[in-house]
Amino acid sequence: MPSGKLQLPIALDAMGGDNAPSCVLHGASQALIRHPGSKFLIFGNRYILEPLLHAIPNLKAASEIVHTEAVIAGDDKPSIAVRRGRNSSMWLAIESVKEGRACAIVSAGNTGALMAMSKLILRTLPGISRPAIAALFPTLRGECVVLDLGANVESDAQDLLKFAIMGDGFARAVLGLSRPRIGLLNVGSEDLKGRDNVKEARQLIESSGLDLNFYGFIEGNDIAEGTVDVVVTDGFTGNVALKTAEGVARLIRTYLRDAFANSFSAKIGGLLASAALGTVRNKLDDRQRNGAMFLGLNGIAVKSHGGADAFGFCNAISVAVELVAHHINERITQEIKLSTPPPIPGTQLDAIEGEAD
Amino acid sequence: MPSGKLQLPIALDAMGGDNAPSCVLHGASQALIRHPGSKFLIFGNRYILEPLLHAIPNLKAASEIVHTEAVIAGDDKPSIAVRRGRNSSMWLAIESVKEGRACAIVSAGNTGALMAMSKLILRTLPGISRPAIAALFPTLRGECVVLDLGANVESDAQDLLKFAIMGDGFARAVLGLSRPRIGLLNVGSEDLKGRDNVKEARQLIESSGLDLNFYGFIEGNDIAEGTVDVVVTDGFTGNVALKTAEGVARLIRTYLRDAFANSFSAKIGGLLASAALGTVRNKLDDRQRNGAMFLGLNGIAVKSHGGADAFGFCNAISVAVELVAHHINERITQEIKLSTPPPIPGTQLDAIEGEAD
Numbered sequence: 125m126p127s128g129k130l131q132l133p134i135a136l137d138a139m140g141g142d143n144a145p146s147c148v149l150h151g152a153s154q155a156l157i158r159h160p161g162s163k164f165l166i167f168g169n170r171y172i173l174e175p176l177l178h179a180i181p182n183l184k185a186a187s188e189i190v191h192t193e194a195v196i197a198g199d200d201k202p203s204i205a206v207r208r209g210r211n212s213s214m215w216l217a218i219e220s221v222k223e224g225r226a227c228a229i230v231s232a233g234n235t236g237a238l239m240a241m242s243k244l245i246l247r248t249l250p251g252i253s254r255p256a257i258a259a260l261f262p263t264l265r266g267e268c269v270v271l272d273l274g275a276n277v278e279s280d281a282q283d284l285l286k287f288a289i290m291g292d293g294f295a296r297a298v299l300g301l302s303r304p305r306i307g308l309l310n311v312g313s314e315d316l317k318g319r320d321n322v323k324e325a326r327q328l329i330e331s332s333g334l335d336l337n338f339y340g341f342i343e344g345n346d347i348a349e350g351t352v353d354v355v356v357t358d359g360f361t362g363n364v365a366l367k368t369a370e371g372v373a374r375l376i377r378t379y380l381r382d383a384f385a386n387s388f389s390a391k392i393g394g395l396l397a398s399a400a401l402g403t404v405r406n407k408l409d410d411r412q413r414n415g416a417m418f419l420g421l422n423g424i425a426v427k428s429h430g431g432a433d434a435f436g437f438c439n440a441i442s443v444a445v446e447l448v449a450h451h452i453n454e455r456i457t458q459e460i461k462l463s464t465p466p467p468i469p470g471t472q473l474d475a476i477e478g479e480a481d
Numbered sequence: 482m483p484s485g486k487l488q489l490p491i492a493l494d495a496m497g498g499d500n501a502p503s504c505v506l507h508g509a510s511q512a513l514i515r516h517p518g519s520k521f522l523i524f525g526n527r528y529i530l531e532p533l534l535h536a537i538p539n540l541k542a543a544s545e546i547v548h549t550e551a552v553i554a555g556d557d558k559p560s561i562a563v564r565r566g567r568n569s570s571m572w573l574a575i576e577s578v579k580e581g582r583a584c585a586i587v588s589a590g591n592t593g594a595l596m597a598m599s600k601l602i603l604r605t606l607p608g609i610s611r612p613a614i615a616a617l618f619p620t621l622r623g624e625c626v627v628l629d630l631g632a633n634v635e636s637d638a639q640d641l642l643k644f645a646i647m648g649d650g651f652a653r654a655v656l657g658l659s660r661p662r663i664g665l666l667n668v669g670s671e672d673l674k675g676r677d678n679v680k681e682a683r684q685l686i687e688s689s690g691l692d693l694n695f696y697g698f699i700e701g702n703d704i705a706e707g708t709v710d711v712v713v714t715d716g717f718t719g720n721v722a723l724k725t726a727e728g729v730a731r732l733i734r735t736y737l738r739d740a741f742a743n744s745f746s747a748k749i750g751g752l753l754a755s756a757a758l759g760t761v762r763n764k765l766d767d768r769q770r771n772g773a774m775f776l777g778l779n780g781i782a783v784k785s786h787g788g789a790d791a792f793g794f795c796n797a798i799s800v801a802v803e804l805v806a807h808h809i810n811e812r813i814t815q816e817i818k819l820s821t822p823p824p825i826p827g828t829q830l831d832a833i834e835g836e837a838d
Contacts, residue, residue, distance in 0.1 A: 344724025367701025393754025
């Protein structure tokens with residue numbers, strides 16, 4: 125199936141995110157140009173959405189509004205959102221994927237609530253007990269996938285093996301790689317270094333018999349160096365690494381801005397080099413890589429950054445389109461099956477836990 | 482005691498590091514200009530060192546060579562280095578601190594071996610079972626201290642409390658702050674988020690009754706933003722965060738270099754802005770912040786980056802000078818005593834473990 129030609133519409137939580145619903149709608153309008161023939165189910169308040177849609181004819185023609193007045197706030201606790209949010213745009217949008225009325229859901233709303241609802245409504249794929257959040261990171265060689273970015277604060281070796289399988293699928297779908305190199309984030313590249321779960325995961329991956337292009341241990345600096353295409357780590361470490369990187373990028377941007385504003389010759393130099401600096405700014409533009417996927421769920425859920433603008437939200441929709449077009453979940457399910465030993469009576473297997481969940 | 486006027490010499494492992502012994506000696510020579518009156522005990526092969534020292538008269542006049550032929554290699558395993566390296570420049574330099582012949586040791590050699598030997602020879606301070614590696618990180622507001630950077634791969638809440646106390650002492654000594662703000666690295670700033678050890682550490686710090694300026698939880702992006710002066714985390718997360726940040730800084734430097742080389746106008750712009758770009762380069766210069774301290778040991782041990790040049794090694798010596806001058810270990814011991822409940826018979830306390838170790 126060529127990407128951009130989806131059989132089902134994409135469900136949009138129109139009310140989630142700092143700039144909702146305007147950026148959601150304008151982002152979808154841009155996505156229609158990029159992926160002609162797409163359709164959207166837009167969940168939100170029709171009295172707010174209809175006047176806006178009126179001004180975006182291409183989207184109006186390709187979408188349907190599903191009315192709801194309830195909205196999950198950015199600071200709602202996930203546990204409360206799950207209990208009280210059953211009429212919210214977020215819940216109903218996810219449910220439309222579960223019910224086969226949409227092929228994916230995209231939301232810029234509350235991450236914790238989106239994850240909790242997605243787990244509850246979509247359930248995990250067979251053999252997976254913990255979903256992961258995956259996203260792209262810029263590198264010297266292009267981009268890499270990093271997961272988990274915070275769906276879990278602890279991960280055992282089995283979880284890390286499954287993150288490797290899920291990251292592999294994501295890199296094939298979104299980066300178009302045929303054999304993504306997979307690295308396990310550690311504090312040293314030697315076999316003996318690091319945490320027990322990471323060392324055990326290395327053995328599990330190496331002995332899994334799966335067709336994974338496994339590189340071995342990597343360190344923090346290898347992420348931006350592009351040593352591998354898929355960086356596997358627990359959600360605590362991944363979240364800290366991603367946010368530390370964002371902080372450093374912002375720090376350097378500030379240094380540069382201040383430096384170029386500091387003297388007359390620097391200002392002139394900055395003007396002459398403005399195209400070059402623009403290229404750097406583009407490469408560091410978070411919006412280009414907007415769209416964190418919740419991997420391991422029985423349905424495709426993509427989280428846009430809460431502060432995304434229309435361009436950023438459009439990119440999150442593109443991630444959903446690629447994941448659907450590349451049948452990421454079929455691929456992951458297949459690999460997980462191959463990696464999971466057949467159940468032995470009396471033995472508790474992850475596969476059973478996952479299915480019974 | 483004014484910094485720079487030390488009673489005892491500083492011990493230098495002249496043979497450790499990629500550029501040893503030349504950078505060690507030239508770094509010490511620079512440090513003599515910065516800290517007049519300092520003395521050095523230089524451990525290494527006198528047949529290599531003497532001809533070099535002959536060309537550095539200020540250092541020759543202020544130092545004494547302690548001859549040894551054994552050297553710890555950069556890739557020696559710590560366990561083997563400890564067993565076989567008792568005649569090495571590293572071991573003997575650390576031992577001179579233990580024996581009161583030097584006030585601190587500085588080495589650019591094998592980190593794992595230096596930590597293992599330092600623990601074995603110097604032992605930990607009373608009440609501390611796990612030393613930590615601390616170093617400085619650039620921020621929007623200046624610099625912050627991050628610890629642990631990899632001395633431990635796991636840390637419990639008690640360890641994190643002690644890292645907070647040690648980081649507080651480091652920030653007072655090296656950054657000259659009277660009440661450093663201390664943050665605990667987590668994946669969200671809300672009370673309920675994160676790992677159990679981190680949540681428990683928060684409670685321990687808040688209920689410790691110590692005079693700590695505790696900010697609460699911070700996230701990865703807060704490191705470079707300078708939200709706090711001391712970032713407390715386990716060694717696995719700290720190591721990944723530091724190395725990820727280094728990787729991102731390198732990535733952006735490469736983007737900039739490529740961008741400025743890309744067109745004629747960008748080249749001219751780069752020339753006009755070269756002073757401004759130089760300022761940014763200086764701010765990101767790792768050498769400025771060279772010198773990771775092994776905190777929690779009964780003696781001052783500073784690790785220079787293995788690839789440090791003379792300027793970098795000089796900065797590592799400066800860190801040692803500041804730590805000695807500010808009596809960092811007396812301060813930490815005092816705070817640990819205040820934070821440790823008096824021993825209750827039959828209860829195993831960290832304080833006892835630390836002393837019996």
